[in-house]
Amino acid sequence: MASWLVVSLSALVAAVLLQFLLPHSQKLPVLVGGRVDEQFSDIERLFRDEILPDEREGAAFAVYYKGRLVVDLWGGYADRSALRPWESDTMTVVYSSTKAIGSAMIAMLVSRGNLKYEDLVIKHWPEFGKHGKENVTVDWLMGHKSGIAFLANPMTLEEGNNHAFISQIIENAVPHWPPGTQTGYHAITFGWLIDQLIRRVDPQHRSAAQYYQEEIQQLSQDNDFYVGLPEQLEHRVARITNPQMSESLMGAFSSGLLLAQTMYRYWQTDGLCMKAVSNPVFLSVMSDEIPYNNPRVHQLAQFSSTGIGTARGLASVFNTVLQKNLINRQVYERIATPTIHDIDLVILHGIPKGHGFMHSVHPNDKTKWIVGHPGNGGQSVEFVADVNGGPLVLAFVRNGLKPGLTGLNNYLALRNAAEKAKRRRTEKEEARSQDDAAQQDESVIVTEAGHDPVAAGQDVQVAAGHVEEVDLLFFT
Numbered sequence: 001m002a003s004w005l006v007v008s009l010s011a012l013v014a015a016v017l018l019q020f021l022l023p024h025s026q027k028l029p030v031l032v033g034g035r036v037d038e039q040f041s042d043i044e045r046l047f048r049d050e051i052l053p054d055e056r057e058g059a060a061f062a063v064y065y066k067g068r069l070v071v072d073l074w075g076g077y078a079d080r081s082a083l084r085p086w087e088s089d090t091m092t093v094v095y096s097s098t099k100a101i102g103s104a105m106i107a108m109l110v111s112r113g114n115l116k117y118e119d120l121v122i123k124h125w126p127e128f129g130k131h132g133k134e135n136v137t138v139d140w141l142m143g144h145k146s147g148i149a150f151l152a153n154p155m156t157l158e159e160g161n162n163h164a165f166i167s168q169i170i171e172n173a174v175p176h177w178p179p180g181t182q183t184g185y186h187a188i189t190f191g192w193l194i195d196q197l198i199r200r201v202d203p204q205h206r207s208a209a210q211y212y213q214e215e216i217q218q219l220s221q222d223n224d225f226y227v228g229l230p231e232q233l234e235h236r237v238a239r240i241t242n243p244q245m246s247e248s249l250m251g252a253f254s255s256g257l258l259l260a261q262t263m264y265r266y267w268q269t270d271g272l273c274m275k276a277v278s279n280p281v282f283l284s285v286m287s288d289e290i291p292y293n294n295p296r297v298h299q300l301a302q303f304s305s306t307g308i309g310t311a312r313g314l315a316s317v318f319n320t321v322l323q324k325n326l327i328n329r330q331v332y333e334r335i336a337t338p339t340i341h342d343i344d345l346v347i348l349h350g351i352p353k354g355h356g357f358m359h360s361v362h363p364n365d366k367t368k369w370i371v372g373h374p375g376n377g378g379q380s381v382e383f384v385a386d387v388n389g390g391p392l393v394l395a396f397v398r399n400g401l402k403p404g405l406t407g408l409n410n411y412l413a414l415r416n417a418a419e420k421a422k423r424r425r426t427e428k429e430e431a432r433s434q435d436d437a438a439q440q441d442e443s444v445i446v447t448e449a450g451h452d453p454v455a456a457g458q459d460v461q462v463a464a465g466h467v468e469e470v471d472l473l474f475f476t
């Protein structure tokens, strides 16, 4: 009897305490906007009914197929705490998905004959060859094998923006393992290494940022993606929030084995992981502080993690690369297949990667790969040059960061649905051209907050939430 009393009283006390401890946030409506090609309308439904209710803040998803923007969706909040909705032009930091752009620029320089992946870095940058780095190749840099996983030197944001300063500290850096022997995600240094390389091999000696602007952004029909954000666009940037403790715990414990493996490897590598993602402090990720909410960090052009844009703009970058043949066929064949499957010393898992990109198995064809790069909190950009008769580019961005383990689930659900819709569309087109009645269906469905935009009579079920298990822990 007495124990029942204790239990009841404890429950009462807990309930009263929770009233004070739990955040008193309002129940806000799920806002959604955008347009989708009719053939992709089930993605709109998935985004609205499954994805957005699962987002703490806001998100956007865009798909280019055969050069056309066929999905352009956004919703939720650019800053929930300020009741600021995510709008058509809301931009957010995409973290490491920026690396896909840096890697594409290197592939462009290789395509143009300015650089070879086999080149020794010292061929272009002799001062780099100190402290056992003399044999580092461009391929090793791109494969996170140079050993320069982080720069321990304390530095200011101004110094981070000073390429001469960065050049010197990279030259004097001592690799954290013998270069070429192992791979360890160069979470932040990757962007600086690429910038230094581009400044030396571009015939006009432009910075990575300028190369991006002039060689990609200016050719893009939708140029809403920036690396080094112009100050006057700052008001469009969403506010980033960290995962809540409960989300992180759920994420971490959703696979006990994976967690145990990770803990063991973390201990073995002496915390290399945390050092790689927290140096320098003003670009650190996965800390309680979020320097990526600092407008001055937004203005820093760093191809590791400071890319900012809409999902539409990010997808457009790779649509441009593919449509304008900025990467030639031979080089594309090289980057389209991962070359590295080893356990990564920083990520602590073996993610297929190579030439600066990360790869995932094609959802419908296990013999093929999709090329791209995920970003901290579950952002992603991926592309395929030619599958089922056309190039496909997908981009997903969010400001309410998710913990690593579960972060990509929503993106993967959208990607797999898009892939299915694309396949149906291809089949339809083939049937149509056989009937010799080819008639392009250009109709779009426009959605506004509060409306039910989906046309009646959709016969396709989307397998929402059915996603492959993700073996990824950390992205910056």
Ligand SMILES: *[C@@H]1O[C@H](CO)[C@@H](O)[C@H](O)[C@H]1NC(C)=O
Pocket (backbone or CB within 6 Å): 132, 133, 134, 135
């Ligand atoms: C670089 O390669 C040369 C030739 O293979 C070798 O003699 C030298 O020891 C290498 N240097 C380092 C630091 O590994």
